[in-house]
Amino acid sequence: MMKVFVRTREKALAPRRTRLEIPGWAGERTPRGEGAREQPWHCALFSEGAQYGIELFYPYRNELRVETRDGRLHLEGDFGPCPEEGLQWPPFRDFGGNYYTYQILLDLKVPPGFALRIEPHPRFYTDRTDTCPIAVQALIRRWWPMMFFCVFKSPAEGRVHIFRPGEPFAQILVIPEEAPFDLEEMAPEEAAERELQARRIHANRDRLSGDSRWVSQTDTVFDGTYRQMLRAAKTLAKDK
Structure with a gap:
């Protein structure tokens, strides 16, 4: 089990392994079933991808609104007086108009050979209001002692x-x-083997999915084949 060590400043909320919020950004608590409306968490690929990382939380009591009006960036939020000498305050600032930064002051120490990659929170992909912040990708090496800011x-x-x-x-x-x-292009033998696997799965979807097949409100078929095979693969890996 890999350990990631965390060091936060006083104002920071501790990060945690990303969780699906249901109800919330991951969708409503709508069971999988005939005629149900699709929810993001219904998809095993999305659920696994969304829970793969570490989520960061906004720690301040007052909300911040970031808006572009007449081509200019506006950062609107009441942060009060600077709590500590030497801090950038407010912690958000314009960064060339097309971007803005947040002074986060967070330290995550990963094992040798690993690094931290920042990206948008999974709720960005489910947000229908377009108000979710869009974090810009960045790779931070293990030897760098603190994440000083995030760019959005x-x-x-x-x-x-x-x-x-x-x-x-x-x-x-x-x-x-x-x-x-x-x-590299697959060797013909390997490509043929993968194609055979794909055809076998397709031909046996009814049997592989068991009783997990259902049709959504928009006539999308959810047969649960991937989810059932994922469970089997995890069981096999555990038994080994």
């Missing part, structure tokens, strides 16, 4: 990003610090 993409003209108390605003993934891979 500015909202489009007339749109607003909102940071609310206790709400997640970004996610961090722990990944290998290097990506030493090349793209």
Whole structure:
């Protein structure tokens, strides 16, 4: 089990492994079943991807609104007096108009060979209001002692990003610090084997999905094949 060590400043809310909020940004508590409306958490691929990282929370009592009006970025929030000498205050600032930054002052120490990658929180992909902040990707190496700030993409003209108390605003993934891979065309034998696997799954979806098949409100078929095979794969891996 990998351990990630956390050091926060007094104002920071402790990060945690990302959780699905149901009801909330991950959808309503609508059971899978005939005629149900699709929810993001109904998809096993989304659920696994969304819970893979570490979520960061907005720690202040007053919300911040970030808006672009007449081509200019506006940061509106009441943060009161600076609580500590030497801090950038307010903790948000314009960064060239197209971006803005948040002084987060968070330290996450990962094992050797790993790094931290910042990205948008999964709720960005489920947000229908376009108010979710959009964190800009960044890779931080293990030897760097603190994440001093996060960068966000500015909202489009007339749109607003909102940071609310206790709400997640970004996610961090722990990944290998290097990506030493090349793209190479599959050998014919391997390609044929993968194609055969795909055809077998397709031909046996009814049997593989068991009684988990259902049709949603918009006539989308959810057969649960991937979810059932995922459970089987995890069981096999555990038995080994």
